[in-house]
Amino acid sequence: MLFGVSIPFLLHESRILYHAHHRIARLVETWKHTPLNQSPIQIGRSGYTIHLFSLDPLVIYVEGFINEEEAQHLISLADDNFQQSEIWSNNGTVGTVSPEIRDSQWASPTRDEVVRRVEKRTVDFQGYGRVGFLEPLKVLKYELGGHYNHHYDTFPHREARTSMEGNRFSTFFVYLQANCTGGGTNFPCFSPPKDDRWCQFVDCDEPYEAGVTFRPIPGNAIYWQNLRPSDRTPHPDLLHSGLPVTSGVKIGLNVWTWTPEDW
Numbered sequence: 001m002l003f004g005v006s007i008p009f010l011l012h013e014s015r016i017l018y019h020a021h022h023r024i025a026r027l028v029e030t031w032k033h034t035p036l037n038q039s040p041i042q043i044g045r046s047g048y049t050i051h052l053f054s055l056d057p058l059v060i061y062v063e064g065f066i067n068e069e070e071a072q073h074l075i076s077l078a079d080d081n082f083q084q085s086e087i088w089s090n091n092g093t094v095g096t097v098s099p100e101i102r103d104s105q106w107a108s109p110t111r112d113e114v115v116r117r118v119e120k121r122t123v124d125f126q127g128y129g130r131v132g133f134l135e136p137l138k139v140l141k142y143e144l145g146g147h148y149n150h151h152y153d154t155f156p157h158r159e160a161r162t163s164m165e166g167n168r169f170s171t172f173f174v175y176l177q178a179n180c181t182g183g184g185t186n187f188p189c190f191s192p193p194k195d196d197r198w199c200q201f202v203d204c205d206e207p208y209e210a211g212v213t214f215r216p217i218p219g220n221a222i223y224w225q226n227l228r229p230s231d232r233t234p235h236p237d238l239l240h241s242g243l244p245v246t247s248g249v250k251i252g253l254n255v256w257t258w259t260p261e262d263w
């Protein structure tokens, strides 16, 4: 049933991205030259715990990836700057998106000490310098009814290779605040985990056909590797959505790591 709604949007988004690739390529050029280590950073102890969810695709659940103080700080940096989330429009501009597809607000926080500490943590998590560059962090806010329909975080493989020379290699989706009901992150292609201990992080009451929905738990993160190591194409099972918030507010953080140029 989920596929019935997700596939048309997926195709729609791919077409939008296809037409806008020159614009994206220009933006990517600016991110590539943003140094990740401008000055020594005091690395706070994050004390996170990892739980391997799946090997293929690689999905790791990270408990306590961001502490409460960091989460509040990121929210306060974003607070005055939230604007309607956008996607790339047909004519190559960054445009507003139909609220049927995506209804959320976002902001890129200023790169202060805390932001750079979080950036560094995401880079270290993935094997120190093995990453290309990070897209500017995005704080994402959903209010009542807010959602983001099923999509992939990656750009179509051909465009990523030819005009952008890279792609969104991996995603960290971090929950910063979840004073809400609803708002889980759903992966319709995943099989529910067999061990009941996962029920603290995923919604075990969900019907089997719905795949897996991670509950929004502040401080915790889902990490996934978008590209298959075998052929570097987007992994088809990584379709996902931000489910509607049925009350309250959910705030998350996206950290997208791009492929190294020689990958």
Ligand SMILES: O=C(O)CCC(=O)C(=O)O
Binding pocket: 140, 148, 153, 173, 183, 184, 185, 186, 240, 241, 242, 243, 252, 254
């Ligand atoms: O809100 C969520 O749970 C997921 C958000 C997401 O997938 C995105 O921003 O790309």
Ligand SMILES: [Fe+2]
Binding pocket: 151, 152, 153, 240
């Ligand atoms: Fe996403």
